[in-house]
Amino acid sequence: MANEQKVREQEYLDQTLKQIDLAQLEAQEEIKKSKGSLSDVASGWDDVRVKTSTYSGIVETAMSIRQQQQAIEERQSAKSRAEDRYQTLAKQKEKPYFARIDFIDDAEEKREKETVYIGLASFADDDGKFWVYDWRTPVASIYYDGGLGKVDYQTPAGKQTADVTLKRQFEIEKGVIVTLFDTEEAIGDAMLLNALSGESTTKMKSIVTTIQKEQNKIIRNTDADLLFVQGAAGSGKTAAIMQRVAYLLYRYRGKLNSGQVVMFSPNQLFNDYVDQVLPELGEQNLVQLTFYQYASHRLPRFEVQTLEERFESNHQNEKIERLLGSLDMFKAVRAYAEDLNQSGLKVRNLNFRGDVLLSKEKIQSIYYQYNENYKLSQRLEATQESLIRSLRSQVGAQMKQDWVELAIENLSKQEYDEMVGAGQVRLGDDEVNDAGDLTRLHQLGEGPKERTFASDKQERNFLAKKIVTQALRPLAKRVRRAGFININAQFVDLLRALPKYLSLADYQISEAEWRTYVDAFVASLKEKKLSLPATTIYLYLYDLITGKHGQREIRYLFIDEIQDYTPFQLAFLKFSFPNAKFTVLGDLNQAIFTQDWASSLEEDFASLFDPDKVDFVELTQTYRSTKQITDFSKGLLRDGKTIEAFNRSGDLPVMKLAKTEGQAIDEVKAQLIKNAQDGEQTAIITQTLAEAKALAKELADQKITLIRSENQRLAPGAVILPSYLAKGLEFDAVIVWQADASHYSEENVRRLLYTVTSRAMHRLTLIGSGQLSPMIEELPKSLYKLEDGHAK
């Protein structure tokens, strides 16, 4: 019977493959045809007559050029459509589908049984018969959401119910069905186990064949403005959102493109790790960046605190950090900015050739001459216009100055020619447009002509005007960029005024402590250094004053490892991406930067959204690690009970405690060899970068890559990296270095230890010297094996 089934399924597969072949031939024909017609169109250029002597001639020329361009664009897009189709078909031929469901749709009157095959993309033949359905179609949801029997699924027309009679999973290789099995559950454990027991690669893979029901909820959610996903380490949060992006791009095809989807990720290494998932699913990659990259590229003149500095400076001033990262602070900045409508804007003089051209007082009086109905941004715009006018009105006076005379005398022949030939330049004109205009003039055969002058005086005036205008241009640029606002001084003023806007006592901070902090801050600002919380406040204040409206074109924003963000940062992201729907993922147990207040993060962030538009999904089942590793890691947590290990068995984690550090290093070497022999890719995780560097030196004779910065690439083979760079990643085998009392005693590194141990998929070794870490000592002995560390 089973064999008979396999034969019948193989027949269906053969037919599907045959149809795909036919479709591929058609696509090939199409490509050829559009190539041919492209060259036909290209020869059409000969018919484009360039007439530039009259205005209507110019218009006619422009029109025919445009028509020609359009014809080429159309053919080209037909060609690339056919090429895309060809590529998709080629991919589909390898594995056309991975599952089949049979069901009776309750909405259909006839109640006939339907059979649907599910694959990475849909495939229909010329007659419109669907041989395969894309995993993202509404009907495919049935496959992920339940077992046999009644299953609800969402369609664009609303909820529908189906009666599922068969769920079958396939493994297909090179056109042959290798295995096939029927299941009654949502996704058979056997298939999941199979997917999970493979070895790690340096790249994350797609999980479409084994998406779990809870993950499917995350992937297909389209209602929420804020989708909050809390899940243990390794519970597939990242995997789920990568598939979610693919789903959204499919669902909103034509309306949404991958450039409108942004993901904030924990570090650059992680970006590297996930960058194959979407291409594997036939989609383009989304925009990925870290908060550091986002903030620091906007402030090129500052040294923004790096991940390493942030991690290593942690807890220096916890009360203040907490205040700076709070929503209270966010509101205080807004209130402070609001008050700037009345008074207090800090500006700089606009100097020209060493003299004050427009004084601070003058600029301030312009800024505050507009009535109270003006908002900050309008006030600024009106001030800029007025300042540009003032600059223009200075031209006449400057032209009479001695420096202009001198400049005219010193003009070289080339400079003179350039000035006289290039046409009129007006202060405040956009340079780019000027260049554009010139090019256009050139194209239409009207290049700049040498100017002639009626008199010497006229020539001198012309040159003087040019010279002054050019000299004033940097100032005009500065005005347009609002460079006269002294944002540094404004920021310091905000900090000094802060006690007026919020209660320091709520954060157990005295006024004197605050003053000391602000003084230290001023000193670091002088050195152009900014901590990450300060950077965010700085940007927010700047955006409020200049009326920046954020990036309105971004429709979906994903934030991974949300527990490492402060409420302020999140509120700022919401402000900066006003039209985006947010999907945020986090594991409060892995808060390594923000510590205790991470627990109120969810509430704080949700308070910024309409409560009806906030959805919360919790993932408790973990997939990454073996049961033994998960049980050990969760044991480290004070509150790890809700985490459920997937039933995949492996060895117990081993704690090797050596007498001396030298012996511990020998243990590391021995373990590296063992892991390599067993084909397990190893990551040695240290707490800090300095420790990673020191250990790498000791292991200089081993083949091992030190990952010291987030901008490095993940290398195959063994790696050594500090804890904060291991975020979000996974490895076959992990060695936790210095996992002893000297490094893991304080409560504030408990979550860090959990984070690093949960990176291991198959093998976890903890190596240290001296005393056992109390966090490990208090674990039940059944969760790990304790060995003396004296490697032979």
Ligand SMILES: Nc1ncnc2c1ncn2[C@@H]1O[C@H](COP(=O)(O)OP(=O)(O)OP(=O)(O)O)[C@@H](O)[C@H]1O
């Ligand atoms: N449904 C699934 N089928 C197969 N593999 C899965 C599934 N869900 C997750 N995985 C695998 O489990 C591992 C962990 O997933 P992922 O990295 O998404 O977890 P995470 O919740 O983001 O973890 P962390 O918080 O530790 O970064 C990955 O290798 C992923 O491919």
